[in-house]
Amino acid sequence: MQVSQAVNALFVILAGSTLPVAADEIAPRPYRLESYPDAIAAALEVKEKQLSVAIQNVHAQPFYLIVPSLNRWEPGSIVKIAFNGGDDALLDQLAVEASEWTKPGRANLRLQFKDASGNYLRWTPADNSYVAEIRVAFQSGAQGGYWSHVGRNSIDRNLAGGNPGEASLNLDSFDKSLPPDWKAVSLHEFGHALGFQHEHQNPTGGCDFRFEDDPGYIPTKNAQGWFINDSNNRRPGLYTYLGGYANYWPKWKVDNNLRSIAVSSAYLVGTFDRISIMKYFFDASMFSAGENSPCYTKTENLVLSPQDAQGAAAAYPAAPSAIEAILSTQKKTLSEILSSSQVSGALRQSLQLNLDRLQ
Template identity: 50%
Template sequence: MRSSSSRTAAVLLAPLLLGLASWAAQGRPPGQQAAPEAPPAAETKTEAVKVRVLENVPSQFQARIEQRKRALSKVPAPSAGFSPHALVSLSKRWANGQTLKIAFKGGDANLHKQIADVVSEWTRYANLKFDFGVDPTTGQYRQWQPTDAEFAADVRVAFDKSGYYSLVGKDSTDPEIARPGEESLNLEGFDKNLPADWMGVARHEFGHAIALEHEHQTEGACDFRFEDDPGYVATRDGDGQYIPDSARRRPGLYTLLGGPPNNWPQAVVDHNLKDMPPSRAYPTGPFDKSSIMQYHFDAFMFTSGDLSQCYTSGENLVLSDLDKSGVASVYPRAKEAIAADDLIRAKAYEVMSKAEALSATTKKHFNHLLEALKK
């Protein structure tokens, strides 16, 4: 969901805001609007900044995800605590100890090895394995093609689409969300030139690939400034981007991101920025502004500017300590923890495999997950 230069302009709020994406986001009420007489320093920052292309999964994936969200909203909860979103989150996680097949389209073996070496750091902490299908004779890595009739891999990496993004976890092989001939993760331009922050971008997108959401969508964590300052008069610069008006009143994120270069409708802004209850990279633990799953946002995007707990002076490029312990809790190694986790998943899969509101294809998908869990 971003471009190939810096991850700040590449990952979420970097040249193309998701991998998470997976993502049926719901929002909390907008934060308090900034007063028209905002401090000059903050206004100057707003005027100077150019709105970047933000991370966002392509429209065909988002439409399918929204369709599933509507269908799941009709599914009766099997017990307390199993909201439609909770069911989706559980269904996106891979099985503990599972080996995920990774395939590439484009790029050479040297690039594939570089990416594989960096993103495999996740498997040091999560009870998962990555299989890149390296041919011991040729040194070539597993490939996938748009003409594939069946999924060649669980994670299908491309370099030729716009931006950086990833589907979240098992969405990559859910027939209602992805097709065998479609990428599930994109790293635009990596095959042409690696950006300076490429390792952070790759780690972040593979975090989504193993079913981690965005940390900034933790409930109540970020005070995004969604609304315009009261009385704001729509004003644009030479590039068509919205800027403060003659009275120095500022446009909010709905207006800013609704214009060039993102052109997002409000629903897409909400999907990518608002709280997802419950939604964050990890199900437990404190909000972690240092997480690899937390993007760098410009100060003008928050009601409290650079004082916001979500503001960071730069982008996060490495796994934080809480990333390591968090992903270990999502994919535990202890037998007791795995057994308890499997019981919860089985209950969710059973409900979804029998839900009348879901399509036959979707029910078959969840029944397959249930059967796999029993083996």
């Protein structure tokens, strides 16, 4: 599992649909890949560029650890989760799944879902102050799909989705009906909200996605509009497949969302975990090596893996000395960044609020 923060427009949420279709009609099963809404992606890209300049002279910790640590919640702290929509029965189920991350021996955080009266915390678009750090919605349409801000980006007022009256995590239409893999989707999204990143972009994973069409492929679609194998059983590549119904992704977006990420300031990369809940299931036909790909699993990952649990405990330790070390480093890092003349007004405001909170 990768422990990270999202200061990057690359952070997308992948969901495989379950539309009925003949097994020999299409290369992969129908997949709709959900990325951030455009406004959130654009804001994250701006923040990433600004931060990449501002952290050049930081000495408090190794360069590649700066971004992951800054956007992490404080170990041992309370992180509130509020909802816009959904009945108590649904929220009961979501609270159980989210809490998988904070069971004993995992992340040392307390997730608070209810107020003092025992009612679930609720947020609305009219809120001017934060009811909760993580604000869950069930929106469809332009703001729909499965997605989540990563870590403390959910309370960055300079980011779309970071304001009190905006969703920071979305579970499209869960309030109407739950998809078959709703537990895995919930675990995955709350993993992002706690600071964990996609495993299939881990550069140590060898996820050999088949981006190009088979040679000679003739673009062919089924009645629903999905690109499928042509009459000679040549397959569409991911650039073609994801560029059509129902994703409509340009080439750059496919690259940003699926290609491995180089070790950089934005990632803390560990050993690849092919059964991580943060790695979504991919059909064998999406890989060059098919079922022999090191990234392929025969079944979808539905629960936290042992490495997920270990990563959560490492990111949010329980030992007082470890907590103090993390907080001390965060404060020193923020101070060094804020001393740079390269920090812009919006970014400076956001970082200063973080430092004030820690002080």
